Amino acid sequence: MNILTIILAALPGIVTGGDARIEQLQKRDSILIADQVRYEIVVRDLDKDHALALPDLSGASNDTLTLVRGWQLDTLLNGKPVRSRNAKAAAKILRKPFDVRASVVLAPFEEGKYILPDIPVVRSGKDGADTLIFKGLEMEVKTMPVDTASFQIHDIKGQILYPVTFKELLPWIGGGLLAAALIALAVWLIVRESRRKAEAGKPKDPAYIVALRELDKYRSDKYWAPEKQKAFYSGITDTLKFYMDDRFGVDAPEMTTAELFDALKSDKDITPEMYSGLKDLFERADFVKFAKHIATDEENARALPLAVSFVTTTYQADIQKEASGEEAADD
Numbered sequence: 001m002n003i004l005t006i007i008l009a010a011l012p013g014i015v016t017g018g019d020a021r022i023e024q025l026q027k028r029d030s031i032l033i034a035d036q037v038r039y040e041i042v043v044r045d046l047d048k049d050h051a052l053a054l055p056d057l058s059g060a061s062n063d064t065l066t067l068v069r070g071w072q073l074d075t076l077l078n079g080k081p082v083r084s085r086n087a088k089a090a091a092k093i094l095r096k097p098f099d100v101r102a103s104v105v106l107a108p109f110e111e112g113k114y115i116l117p118d119i120p121v122v123r124s125g126k127d128g129a130d131t132l133i134f135k136g137l138e139m140e141v142k143t144m145p146v147d148t149a150s151f152q153i154h155d156i157k158g159q160i161l162y163p164v165t166f167k168e169l170l171p172w173i174g175g176g177l178l179a180a181a182l183i184a185l186a187v188w189l190i191v192r193e194s195r196r197k198a199e200a201g202k203p204k205d206p207a208y209i210v211a212l213r214e215l216d217k218y219r220s221d222k223y224w225a226p227e228k229q230k231a232f233y234s235g236i237t238d239t240l241k242f243y244m245d246d247r248f249g250v251d252a253p254e255m256t257t258a259e260l261f262d263a264l265k266s267d268k269d270i271t272p273e274m275y276s277g278l279k280d281l282f283e284r285a286d287f288v289k290f291a292k293h294i295a296t297d298e299e300n301a302r303a304l305p306l307a308v309s310f311v312t313t314t315y316q317a318d319i320q321k322e323a324s325g326e327e328a329a330d331d
Contacts, residue, residue, distance in 0.1 A: 017043065017132030020119055025105070030142050033109060036068055036178035041134040042076070047097060053122035054102055065114055069105035076101055108141040133292075134213055154175050207246035208315040215307055224300040232300070233285035236307050240278075242312040247314055257282045270310075270316045277306050 023038040025033060031037060043052060054071050061067035075082045076099040102121070108114060119134040205213075213237065223232035241252035243258070250263045261279050264270060270278075281303055287293035296305075 007270055008297070009163060011064050014120075015130050015132050017041065017121060017134045020116065020134045020137055022116070022137055029173060031108070031139060033141060033143050035141075036105050036107045037139070038103045038105055039116060039137075040101055041121065042099055042101050043121060043123065043132065044099045045097050046100055046123075047125075048095070050123060050125045052100065052102070055120055057104055057117070060117060063114075064108065064110040065166060066109065067104060067106045068107050072103055074101045074103075075099075108139070111141055111143045113140050206315075207243050211239050211243040211311045212308065215304060215311070217302055221297075221300070224295075226294050226295055227296055229288050229300070233288045233295075233303065237282055237285045240307055241312065243311055257286055269314050271313075274310055274313060277302075278310055281306055 011253070018041070020039060020041050023040065025036045025038060028035070046052075051071075058067055058070070077096070079099075081101075103247055106116075115138050118136045121132045121134065123130055123132055129287040218232055218235055222228065238253070241255075244250055244260070244264070245253040247263065248267060251262065252260050255263070257279075260282070261275070265275065284295060284299060284303075286292070
């Protein structure tokens, strides 16, 4: 057991200032080795004209009791520290009587009783100077008790691993799904762009080839059923309209039946018989699509051959024109 005793030299004008105080910075029932404690005093009833001189305690520091932090001063009003960032407000506070708390931080490193030193403080003001003596305290430092009879040395334990919860994994799962969605979107855009470029590079089929290919889809008589006739007649007439748009230069997809045939009636490549039969086909299609008309099997059987005949006849007329033009050029 060590006892630290510091004997203070006799000082003139000594006045009792009160007792010093010990406050544990680690809140425990007792002070243990290496615990840090704050050793403090409070000088009361000061004003702005007072000055304080504190002793140097660095000489009291040794291997068993260490001075961790030197003096720190705090201004107190009503027992609470004053914190003011405004100089004007701070000056206003100092017009009233205030207290000053002075403290150091100590740390003991050996078990035993420590007699902490008395703290002399020289206070000077308009009325002169006096020395305030704050009585030192006794501090008992303990260590953790060890049962030497049952004490056993154990290996150092590894780090405790706690199970990962779904809440912890959720951000990673969400991030992974978002990254996968972005990658899928990027791949889809690249594939679509490559297909678009590939389609643009392919030679475009002639309008009559496209029309005959589309008309060939409606060769089955399954489209003659009443519930499928609307799709049957819509498919045939829409295909013919796109062909007419390309072949005759009329905006057939945007025209009504009356407007379309009014535009085609003066075309010399369409015979009167073809014109009459085609007009009858489009009018019947309008009745099926908009008036819920049910066409007969005979009418259904004539529809597709008529459309195919119209495409091939007008296409052959183009071929004959081209051949006549070439012969005239040769002559």
